[in-house]
Amino acid sequence: VLKKKVSKTREMLGESQAIGKIKETIDRVALTDARVLVTGANGSGKELVARWLHEKSHRSDAALIEVNCAAIPSELIESELFGHEKGSFTSAVKQRIGKFELASSGTLFLDEIGDMSLSAQAKVLRALQENKITRVGGEKEIDVDVRVVAATNKDLLKEIEAGNFRMDLYHRLSVILIHVPPLIERRDDIPLLTKSFLEEICTDYGMPVKKVSEAGMEALKALPWSGNIRELRNMIERLIILSDKIITDADVKAFANPTSPTIATAEVTAHEPDFDNFKSFQEYKDFAEREYIKFKLEKNGWNVSKTADDIDIQRSHLYSKIEKFGLKRGEN
Structure with missing residues (x-):
């Protein structure tokens, strides 16, 4: 979905009726601060919709901050979103500014929000209701001025029925619904x-x-x-x-x-690897493990939660493997 523009946001290509409707909706909605929920399958272009909503908004001079909720372990998501104070937990050696604060005056894109833990959902709901956040381990309320765009490849209504997603948060996020059709x-x-x-x-x-x-x-x-x-x-x-x-x-x-x-x-x-290149069995095992994890992540559209279930390890364990091997979405 190409043709790089001066804005560095790729053009949304397509002449189909569905794409025309999405472009029209973006033009109508972008200039407001209405929250938008973008739905669609992996790889369909949800992120591009979020980028254009930001690009065409009055917030375009400020930051667009992206958070992949599926790629962050549940125990770290609150710190990632809201920040933390020094000493608030064992590894909190210094104060951290969260994504809500970083996105203030701009747009916060919560990708794969269907994978967010219920405790984090409750805090996001409060932030949306009051436009205030509190850092993990902190007491001071911090005002934030953020336009939130969320995306998911899940059916959130089914997730609500299953008890995995809050209905009140769904209604807060889905003021405007944009569905990106599969190819x-x-x-x-x-x-x-x-x-x-x-x-x-x-x-x-x-x-x-x-x-x-x-x-x-x-x-x-x-x-x-x-x-x-x-x-x-x-x-x-x-x-x-x-x-x-x-x-x-x-x-x-x-x-x-x-x-x-x-x-x-x-x-x-x-x-097929050249086995002569490996100096030890451990080096080959690391190579094989990296390639296997990379393949599974790509197969699951980089949904870390789904991949962890697929290969039967803890999500936090998979996240540490991604860090260890330096895996990045979209790499060759």
């Missing part, structure tokens, strides 16, 4: 998105811009796109690397479809 519901936007990704990636690689044949484009449009726009971009990059000047339907079938046995075999071959 399979806007297949007609794939040619425009593909052209933009081809231009961006080829330019980054310093090579002539490649093209996709008509049959190749039809093959792309026919794919299931479970990973949405993020998956499309990754596939286009793969096709640029592995194909000739014109990307054909045969290239798409061979390299782009993640369920294809051909590409599965090719990927395994391409990524």
